[in-house]
Amino acid sequence: MIKTEVIVGKLRLKNPVLVASGTFGYGDELIGTIDINKLGGIVTKSLTLKPKVGNPPPRVAETPCGMLNSIGLANIGVDKFINEKLPLLRNFDTAIIVNIAAKRIEDYCEIIKRLEDTEGVSAYEINISCPNVKEGGLEFGTNIEMTAKIVNATRKLTSKTLIIKLTPNVTRISEFAKVCKEEGADAVSLINTVVGMAIDIKTRKPKISTITGGLSGPAIKPIALAKVFEVFQNVDIPIIGIGGITTWEDAIEFMIAGAKAIQVGTANFIDPNTPINIISGIIRYCEENKIEDINDIVGSIIVETFPH
Amino acid sequence: MIKTEVIVGKLRLKNPVLVASGTFGYGDELIGTIDINKLGGIVTKSLTLKPKVGNPPPRVAETPCGMLNSIGLANIGVDKFINEKLPLLRNFDTAIIVNIAAKRIEDYCEIIKRLEDTEGVSAYEINISCPNVKEGGLEFGTNIEMTAKIVNATRKLTSKTLIIKLTPNVTRISEFAKVCKEEGADAVSLINTVVGMAIDIKTRKPKISTITGGLSGPAIKPIALAKVFEVFQNVDIPIIGIGGITTWEDAIEFMIAGAKAIQVGTANFIDPNTPINIISGIIRYCEENKIEDINDIVGSIIVETFPH
Amino acid sequence: MIIKTISTILSNEPVGENIYRIELLSPEISTASKPGQFINIKVSENLDPLLRRPFSVYNVIDDRIQIIFNVVGKATKILSSKKVGEKIDIIGPLGNGFNLNDDFDTALIVAGGLGIAPFPFLTKILKEKNKNIISLVGARTKSQLVLDGFVNVNTATDDGSYGHKGTVVELFKLKVMNNDIVKTPSAFKVFACGPIPMLKAIIELCDKLNLNCEVSVEAPMACGTGLCQGCAVKTRDGKYKLACKDGPIFNSKDILL
Amino acid sequence: MIIKTISTILSNEPVGENIYRIELLSPEISTASKPGQFINIKVSENLDPLLRRPFSVYNVIDDRIQIIFNVVGKATKILSSKKVGEKIDIIGPLGNGFNLNDDFDTALIVAGGLGIAPFPFLTKILKEKNKNIISLVGARTKSQLVLDGFVNVNTATDDGSYGHKGTVVELFKLKVMNNDIVKTPSAFKVFACGPIPMLKAIIELCDKLNLNCEVSVEAPMACGTGLCQGCAVKTRDGKYKLACKDGPIFNSKDILL
Ligand SMILES: Cc1cc2nc3c(=O)[nH]c(=O)nc-3n(C[C@H](O)[C@H](O)[C@H](O)COP(=O)(O)OP(=O)(O)OC[C@H]3O[C@@H](n4cnc5c(N)ncnc54)[C@H](O)[C@@H]3O)c2cc1C
Ligand SMILES: Cc1cc2nc3c(=O)[nH]c(=O)nc-3n(C[C@H](O)[C@H](O)[C@H](O)COP(=O)(O)OP(=O)(O)OC[C@H]3O[C@@H](n4cnc5c(N)ncnc54)[C@H](O)[C@@H]3O)c2cc1C
Ligand SMILES: Cc1cc2nc3c(=O)[nH]c(=O)nc-3n(C[C@H](O)[C@H](O)[C@H](O)COP(=O)(O)O)c2cc1C
Ligand SMILES: Cc1cc2nc3c(=O)[nH]c(=O)nc-3n(C[C@H](O)[C@H](O)[C@H](O)COP(=O)(O)O)c2cc1C
Ligand code: FES
Numbered sequence A, B: 001m002i003k004t005e006v007i008v009g010k011l012r013l014k015n016p017v018l019v020a021s022g023t024f025g026y027g028d029e030l031i032g033t034i035d036i037n038k039l040g041g042i043v044t045k046s047l048t049l050k051p052k053v054g055n056p057p058p059r060v061a062e063t064p065c066g067m068l069n070s071i072g073l074a075n076i077g078v079d080k081f082i083n084e085k086l087p088l089l090r091n092f093d094t095a096i097i098v099n100i101a102a103k104r105i106e107d108y109c110e111i112i113k114r115l116e117d118t119e120g121v122s123a124y125e126i127n128i129s130c131p132n133v134k135e136g137g138l139e140f141g142t143n144i145e146m147t148a149k150i151v152n153a154t155r156k157l158t159s160k161t162l163i164i165k166l167t168p169n170v171t172r173i174s175e176f177a178k179v180c181k182e183e184g185a186d187a188v189s190l191i192n193t194v195v196g197m198a199i200d201i202k203t204r205k206p207k208i209s210t211i212t213g214g215l216s217g218p219a220i221k222p223i224a225l226a227k228v229f230e231v232f233q234n235v236d237i238p239i240i241g242i243g244g245i246t247t248w249e250d251a252i253e254f255m256i257a258g259a260k261a262i263q264v265g266t267a268n269f270i271d272p273n274t275p276i277n278i279i280s281g282i283i284r285y286c287e288e289n290k291i292e293d294i295n296d297i298v299g300s301i302i303v304e305t306f307p308h
Numbered sequence C, D: 001m002i003i004k005t006i007s008t009i010l011s012n013e014p015v016g017e018n019i020y021r022i023e024l025l026s027p028e029i030s031t032a033s034k035p036g037q038f039i040n041i042k043v044s045e046n047l048d049p050l051l052r053r054p055f056s057v058y059n060v061i062d063d064r065i066q067i068i069f070n071v072v073g074k075a076t077k078i079l080s081s082k083k084v085g086e087k088i089d090i091i092g093p094l095g096n097g098f099n100l101n102d103d104f105d106t107a108l109i110v111a112g113g114l115g116i117a118p119f120p121f122l123t124k125i126l127k128e129k130n131k132n133i134i135s136l137v138g139a140r141t142k143s144q145l146v147l148d149g150f151v152n153v154n155t156a157t158d159d160g161s162y163g164h165k166g167t168v169v170e171l172f173k174l175k176v177m178n179n180d181i182v183k184t185p186s187a188f189k190v191f192a193c194g195p196i197p198m199l200k201a202i203i204e205l206c207d208k209l210n211l212n213c214e215v216s217v218e219a220p221m222a223c224g225t226g227l228c229q230g231c232a233v234k235t236r237d238g239k240y241k242l243a244c245k246d247g248p249i250f251n252s253k254d255i256l257l
């Protein structure tokens, strides 16, 4: 029996495979279609204080081995989530990680306050890295002081595991991870989407209504992996790896590079069973390689030289 | 007859399609295989003052819709280029843009001095953005003061068109483009490769000897396009677009986003005829859309809102 | 209930200029499908094209499901070259389907271009329900008209090569004005599918004539299953609905194209 | 001269466990090819897999060219499922090929695993040149031995299922020591192809015995035509050569694996 449990902050995950925010609804969409209980955890769609209708269409476009999105954080708002979704999710034997987005520090705090009063939240993931909203979003995630302030403020409000979701659209992501650690975050998840763009050459209009959007999918996997390794090498904080993970081999790559857990995003759109297949693939890999504890994979990269 | 000439700084290109540095050797490799005279121009492999043997293997690895490379600027050095390659290249009816890399400002300057004494160089492209060498490379390209200094110093040495090649591995590429303009550069070319990584899960070793490498190919096209548009919107300087261009449709996308010319890189590896095919594709597009001058495409994007 | 299955291709044939029809063996999805729903196809095992592609259920025949498509890009090109016997990964049935419980005697089907896709199946079910059917089908030219599975058909072609010369919207105007529809609008229900400009025009006319109308709306999709919120369609109250879950069939009164 | 052509697949058949042989119609490349050279194949029109894949010229028969390959990843999987009559985009012949102008009477061919690939063609040309040939072929197990086109063959399998039980390197040692090779090394030339550890061992032995030896080296490649500098192979003087242009055939004295 392979030991698959991993610990991220105070959070025990029965296995390291989570589903990424915004790619699995609120966790209820696929009830009956896939076996939710097998997941290491669910990260919810980003919740804001008030409901948001999101950006005008077109919101998605395919690019080579990837996709652009500009959903604009369309969501039902934290209250409706608490009342209508959380009661359902509580019944599942999986971690519920609530992803939070806001335009102002006070709003991040208010959302956490409301969630602290309820049952069933396993951890928070703070989204400071959405490229598709005018305020907050990337402006926070590319600003190191703002990042520090948000972590500091939210940390004070909860003893639950606090995960900060970082953007790759910065020169040195490890500086951001460092600040997160200093301000008391339990973990970082990386990466959110990469700013990208596509144009319809017939109409000469952008394929996404907000002109640029967030690039996700296999195309960004090498970028995400480099960011995970950069943080792993430079900052002593648990990492949740995200970006283009589609197969169990991809997941193993991220774990070898230093990720304690991983999230599956865009791949859910292609096959909602991807996370389940990844879990069994990882277990098979452990068996074949005589690895008894999945944690032994984490950061097991063999390097001779060092990157610059 | 479609007018295909574009002007970048003082450089007249008979058409906007160039081949990117490091993906076409010194321009002599494919003599006889493709019709060099049809190209808008050739950008040479990066030249350094002294010859460089480059990085240890493995130097390349495929990733989803892309590839990683860490060639480490293997090149014959500027003197050998002047003596052995330039005499050949001069015979072709195409622009010869010499790409220059160095570890120190003085070396950039020395290379230009040597090239200024010869015939046949149409323009310089200054590479301050190679992710695969320990010194120089990315350290220069992610540092705004250093960027300013290099442009300033090289600008003084030549009246030829000076193009600065920028890296996407920064938070705001337009700030770098702005500094280039202020210091007298004629144009910017973007993007160089994106830092990326891949791991062999059997050996747990990186697939590239330097651990991280530069990601290129169709995977990065949306990223490159967003960077081109960011600079086009914010800085009044001619842009040469690079990144994942594989078809004429890709080239048109870059031109609509604001690129005056484009470079074909990785696609040359798959089909060395790509640049020629792109040129005829662009001309066909102009004919079908009754565009008489190719310059009318440049920056013709139709946007209703503005990106954030 | 969403069904994901590896289905065998039973036939793949050109049925018009650049138009192909594929028949797939899929007992589960066939049984579960309603007219107006769609399936989402992964056309390649590799990562390019990456996302599934949505196609209306063109018809259901016993344990087989049919789709019809235009070759417009890389996924449809790959689909058109699939051989009989090859396997293909499909998810379905997705979306809401047409509402046939309204009180109407006559269905007025309006299809533009590949907007024909959902109607052979709808026609079959309407016939079972003993409804009257009037079909208006438009295409650019005769070779792109595929009329199998339609009944009581009036056609329009842009170049006049077959039927009325002009658009299906003009045909709609002609038929509606020469008919008793304007007098007894409640007896009629319009079902429309086609390009956005055509749907806009039809909706405007139905608004004016106070006709009950459902349209099938195409929006770029990433998941097809409500996960991504990508397929937003604007509603008249300034919010959005999802083409893949709340649609692709919408009542014309609800949306703003 | 590099030739890029769209070639028709004339046959594609399994010839061993997970091993396929494809025959391609390509008069231009067939005529131009020499043993040891390779062709570079774009296995899909789509962007995944992106890069071409290199395969040794296994044999040339009139206007046809053959390759043989192991299914190891996505490109070789796609190749293995190609049907007769399908077209495929190839570039070739690439690389330098074996040097047959050296002064030797007997060729000692050493192949490990799919390292057999360049040798049927080499054997054919050596026979034309009236050279003696001794072939040593190793594989993991019998079902992975493909001996067509070899002459005077000695085999080794890791599991002993056919021939000598052990590696082809051990077989090489046995043969070399029991032979007059050590006495008249200049009459012999070794041609080796296989995994890096095998080549390393063979090179070491040839160094020791002062045997003239050429090896075919595989390196990850992006272009195959000298454009990218990706396929570096270390040389004994601490520099690099390119497997695609300076190789893939190297004299064992020149390189450091
Ligand atoms: C619910 C639904 C049902 C559909 N049913 C059918 C059908 O029955 N038959 C049929 O032929 N097509 C149908 N479509 C459209 C079909 O999905 C697209 O034609 C297909 O995805 C194109 O894939 P491609 O890779 O060949 O083209 P791409 O290379 O992806 O695109 C080629 C061109 O088509 C446009 N396009 C791509 N996808 C869409 C889309 N979803 N909506 C509008 N334009 C698009 C692109 O902008 C581009 O101009 C349906 C779409 C939806 C959303
Ligand atoms: C000059 C040359 C000649 C070759 N001739 C033959 C031949 O005749 N028959 C044959 O079966 N193979 C040959 N190869 C190897 C062949 O090119 C690879 O097996 C093929 O590219 C794998 O593609 P894939 O997409 O199926 O596997 P991938 O998914 O790309 O890789 C699968 C596995 O193979 C490894 N691999 C991939 N490419 C290479 C490579 N170039 N060198 C070493 N390991 C690699 C990967 O690391 C991975 O472990 C040759 C390689 C070179 C450089
Ligand atoms: C359609 C879509 C919606 C997303 N919405 C959110 C979101 O609401 N909050 C968030 O933190 N990340 C969001 N993301 C980012 C993903 O969680 C993930 O970080 C990113 O897609 C990279 O992973 P992938 O390549 O596996 O998709 C979204 C991504 C996509 C594709
Ligand atoms: C193998 C390889 C070698 C490269 N060498 C150089 C170089 O020497 N100098 C340079 O400025 N850019 C170099 N580049 C970057 C390309 O010129 C180009 O900016 C980048 O690959 C993105 O374009 P693409 O996606 O079309 O390849 C190299 C790229 C590749 C793939
Ligand atoms: S396509 Fe994803 S929600 Fe509709």
Ligand code: FES
Residues within 6 Å of the ligand: D220, D221, D222, D223, D224, D225, D226, D227, D228, D229, D230, D231, D242, D243, D244, D245
């Ligand atoms: S593979 Fe590009 S130089 Fe050899």
